Amino acid sequence: MTTILGIWDGHDCGAALLRDGVLVAAVNEERLTRRKLEIGFPQRSISCCLELAGLEPADVEVVAFSTCDPAKALTRLRPGLGESYYELRRRKVPPGLLTQWKKRSKYWLTELSPNMVSRWLSRRVVAKRLANCGLGDALLELHDHHAAHAHAAAFGSDLGDCIVLTLDGVGDGLSTTVSELRDGQLRRLAASRARDSIGILFEHTTNLLHMRELEDEGKVMALADYAAPVSDQENAVFDLIEVDGLVVRTRVPGHSSYRTLQQILACHPPEQFANMMQRATERAVVQLARNACDVTGLSRIALAGGVASNVKANRRVRGLECVERLFVYPHMGDGGLAAGAAFASAMARDESVEPLGRLSLGPAFSDGQVETAIAEAGASASRPRSIEQAVAEKLTRDQVVLWFQGGMEYGPRALGWRSVLARPDRATLRDRLNLVLKKRVWYQPFCPTIRADEAAELLADFDGTPNRYMTETYLVRESERARMAGVISVDGTCRPQILPSDEPHPLLGLLEAMKTSIGTAALLNTSFNIHGEPLVCTPAQALDVLVRSGADALAIGPYLVENAAGAGGPEDSSS
Numbered sequence: 001m002t003t004i005l006g007i008w009d010g011h012d013c014g015a016a017l018l019r020d021g022v023l024v025a026a027v028n029e030e031r032l033t034r035r036k037l038e039i040g041f042p043q044r045s046i047s048c049c050l051e052l053a054g055l056e057p058a059d060v061e062v063v064a065f066s067t068c069d070p071a072k073a074l075t076r077l078r079p080g081l082g083e084s085y086y087e088l089r090r091r092k093v094p095p096g097l098l099t100q101w102k103k104r105s106k107y108w109l110t111e112l113s114p115n116m117v118s119r120w121l122s123r124r125v126v127a128k129r130l131a132n133c134g135l136g137d138a139l140l141e142l143h144d145h146h147a148a149h150a151h152a153a154a155f156g157s158d159l160g161d162c163i164v165l166t167l168d169g170v171g172d173g174l175s176t177t178v179s180e181l182r183d184g185q186l187r188r189l190a191a192s193r194a195r196d197s198i199g200i201l202f203e204h205t206t207n208l209l210h211m212r213e214l215e216d217e218g219k220v221m222a223l224a225d226y227a228a229p230v231s232d233q234e235n236a237v238f239d240l241i242e243v244d245g246l247v248v249r250t251r252v253p254g255h256s257s258y259r260t261l262q263q264i265l266a267c268h269p270p271e272q273f274a275n276m277m278q279r280a281t282e283r284a285v286v287q288l289a290r291n292a293c294d295v296t297g298l299s300r301i302a303l304a305g306g307v308a309s310n311v312k313a314n315r316r317v318r319g320l321e322c323v324e325r326l327f328v329y330p331h332m333g334d335g336g337l338a339a340g341a342a343f344a345s346a347m348a349r350d351e352s353v354e355p356l357g358r359l360s361l362g363p364a365f366s367d368g369q370v371e372t373a374i375a376e377a378g379a380s381a382s383r384p385r386s387i388e389q390a391v392a393e394k395l396t397r398d399q400v401v402l403w404f405q406g407g408m409e410y411g412p413r414a415l416g417w418r419s420v421l422a423r424p425d426r427a428t429l430r431d432r433l434n435l436v437l438k439k440r441v442w443y444q445p446f447c448p449t450i451r452a453d454e455a456a457e458l459l460a461d462f463d464g465t466p467n468r469y470m471t472e473t474y475l476v477r478e479s480e481r482a483r484m485a486g487v488i489s490v491d492g493t494c495r496p497q498i499l500p501s502d503e504p505h506p507l508l509g510l511l512e513a514m515k516t517s518i519g520t521a522a523l524l525n526t527s528f529n530i531h532g533e534p535l536v537c538t539p540a541q542a543l544d545v546l547v548r549s550g551a552d553a554l555a556i557g558p559y560l561v562e563n564a565a566g567a568g569g570p571e572d573s574s575s
Contacts, residue, residue, distance in 0.1 A: 002351060021351055153166070201261065219443075
């Protein structure tokens, strides 16, 4: 079996290491540089993955990367262009007279397809940077942007024969692809042009609502729930998107659709505009999925690409009569391209790849390292007999506890290794988290982690398949909504992490303790960060967020740190 390093050097850059067909390490650069959705060459992520796997650069046989359209080749050649746009997009600099021109030019440029020059430039620049990391002897392999997304979804899942949909903004001249996986072979059936992008329409909507595109689309989705209904006949966004068989078409190209959407917004309140875009997205994605089922005769679907982060659209797909099972790749956006490229290189060699399991694929820290960080922070800590029981007692008393256990999560969701936890049935805790600790908008709901044996009781549309990665919404039964008051959207849905009780996971013991104390094996579980910052990676970062966030305590490894604790190192306790 080949040792393959996958890299991605664009938006949310990172690296992933595939060894003997198993994804053994995967890290995105933002967690190491502390800049949200970092761009550029992932040098730190590469070093981190090699260290986690216990490998030297010379042990890597293949480096796989993706995307070589002119826009990507240009930012590889001139990294300053990507950096200046990063500052503009994340609103680190005030807009100027040329801001809208720069954005429109960017969208036009990203619609162009790869050519001989852009491929040559991409290979040349990436090879040079790899050589600087000691990887100059590895075989360099380039994959299509959407092929990397598709391989991640197809081979990260355990679906077997299935439909594979990639729904993205743009990449290598395309926005959407439909493929089928049969007998281990992935074959593309259809593709939609970059100019015909549902993802770009949603990006523009995010921007027009004064939010950050490629970052705040979840807020748009949440805001849509608060709109007065707009009938489908009156939804002007519907007129912009057409699904023709397996191909998506938009009435205006992405680079010029901003003005069209701006005119629609001028006639509607912001929440109604968000709702119109959300409904149009759901309709288009569902129609594409239904058509793919009809054409292929397959009933299982794997999704990847930025649009696959739309958990409400995912729920609509799962609810189709023709769909037996749905899998959404957990790092569905471009941050998952490194692993997707590695999968693609493995499959090109007819090597088997194991489906995803645990996602604690980042750095972990020993008890000794935790003790040192606590001492250096001037904090004090106790060591309870059971960290789960100690945390459950605090949560039961309506406290908020930061949770730092094992290896850091791969992907954008808090999945129980770097989490902020609270009891799930308190709307007041939700408001405290939104406005004080997380410092984000009040209408954005939090998510629960629940045990699978509790899911059928809590969720009206649970199909018996655990969703370990928080990639879809489910409808909470009306009779159970009081028990889920802090983790439910205004429309009665939630986006749960559903954990089987027979698989190792750091939250299972805590869920059992919560079942005993509040009667429900459920938690409010949100990402361990301050809004706008990356998920914490190290013990020192965890302790810093404890102080800045105002959370009540931090459970880090076997230690419990109170927010008001004095100086000193970890102390034994019989509590």
